[in-house]
Amino acid sequence: MGIKSLIAATATVAVLALGGTQPAGAAGEAVALPKQDWSFNGIFGTIDRAAAQRGLQVYREVCATCHSLDYIAFRNLTDLGYSEDEVKAIAAEYEVQDGPDDEGEMFFRPGTPADRFPAPFANEKAARASNGGAYPPDLSLIVDARAGFEDYIYGVLTGYEEAPADVTLMAGMSYNKYFPGHQIAMAQPLYEDGVTYADGTKASVEQMAKDVTTFLAWAAEPNMEARKQTGIAVILFLIVLSGLFYASKRKIWANVH
Template identity: 65%
Template sequence: MRALKTAILSAALALGLAGAAQASEAIHLPKQSWPHAGMFGTIDKAAAQRGFQIYKEVCSACHSMRLVPIRTLGGIGFKDDELKALAAGYEVQGGPNDAGEMFMRPAIPADRFPSPFANEQAARAANNGALPPDLSLIAKARVGGEDYLYAFLTGFEEPPAGVNLMAGMNYNKYFPGHQVGMPNILQPDGVTFADGTKATVEQQARDVSTFLTFVAEPHHDARKQMGVKVILFLLVLAGLMYASKRKLWSTLH
């Protein structure tokens, strides 16, 4: 019995070390150009709206955004009546009522996006044991941010010769270890954009990455605008202080 336990422990350790070695493999992400990058960059609202459509029609079947209030979408151009109509399409738990019972009610813009599963166990049961990550802060949680998200979503392909995937796993060249439980969910023309944008896989990946960048930091544009104002104020203040110094010292010499 002791020998059996030792063998099992050794095998588990070997698998763990192999997995760690794969996970530590350097992954080089292609650098993308984003309108919101740089000091003066702002979120492309049209792209973010398309990205939300992809989340709603494709990603939300498995992935939650439990930290994001529905009214956050006002930051990418959704009007109040649109937010109310959108929220009404979801149901959230309300209560308790006068009888002390909880009940389901239509959501309002102040509510957060409901999760597709009741709990973690239900999520794993529906996904062959894998737990789909919450997407609220995924753009901040992953090294590389939106570059990683874009690379991951466009990185699914057939495994190279000699690579054997575990059961239920899919090959992704940008995922650490290259084996991931999530299938390739983006397909050409998998959605139809209202603005007529061609729904290539690359376009969908770019749009949903933009949207997830926005929800992870909904005050992105306001923060940058405030930063620019502060820098301009400090420059003006520095100029005034320098002029005052010269004026003061000119009267003493």
């Protein structure tokens, strides 16, 4: 959690709240987030590949219409269990701007594994114009950029409901019980059976929210498992080294009274 805290301390300054206009922890009372059991938590935690692949499907079919994923290349998807041929097929479904060509013109071509996910809008002004003035943030680091991390993302995605009678929503806002201030610019993105999972899993709102959050947690730290494995190896090495030092000390000073 130390790396997450460090990232959150810096990225929160620059990244807007998921679909909203204010960062988590800004105006509004503190919100108790629903705690979830995540496969990747803890020193031995790993990414649930099946959940992350379903989450990629949710991102592509729902989130990608507004939110970019600037720091993830298609080839990174091999980490989630996709074969090289599957990655090539996924990349080829996108058009990527390239160029200039011999005549100095930019052009579009099918994506390749080396390309990053294309952004849904050409620039920030275009994004705001299509979203009522709100700027949908890039989702590459969103999990680490929010207080509450993955529980916050899951909470916001599942927190939409009718506003209480004593709450007046501002124009263009939706009520969300887990969003600070409870008014969020992002309309509810997930609905029952909003996607048809390739593996046959029932696409409830909660399931889709957990799956896409798992995918985004991986996107925020693609090297998380390697980092944990390195940490475990270092700890085991230090334990063995400490044992050797202690044994050497006992042998060297055995005859000294």
